[in-house]
Amino acid sequence: MKSSRRTFLITSIGVASTFALSRQAFADAPQVAETDPTAQALGYKADASKVDKAKFAKYAAGQDCGNCSFYQGKPTDAYAGCPMFAGKQVASKGWCSAYNKKA
Incomplete structure (x- = not known):
């Protein structure tokens, strides 16, 4: 159970940071x-x-x-x-x- 919770947290952090980075990249679009x-x-x-x-x-x-x-x-x-x-x-x-x- 701990490993699936850890996997979920790591995946969630990865998805959230990817979204934040892509949103920032688009904010810099001309x-x-x-x-x-x-x-x-x-x-x-x-x-x-x-x-x-x-x-x-x-x-x-x-x-x-x-x-x-x-x-x-x-x-x-x-x-x-x-x-x-x-x-x-x-x-x-x-x-x-x-x-x-x-x-």
Whole structure:
């Protein structure tokens, strides 16, 4: 019994430290530039209030990355990951045409 408890603790510590390290590594990821080709294709703006509403009619006030289902951070995080921009962070107050309201 002691060995399985020891194994569990060692495994838990390993998993927790791996998670902490990967979260820190992602926190150091670069922010998406609006000039990035993917950002331009998706109409990404770091400030949702600056979205070209004529070009992106889907946009509605109140939509921003922080309340999008793809946003990988907490709504209170200034920047977090998004699968649309692999390895880069988007602004919580940003928006792109892939926006999908969080349930």
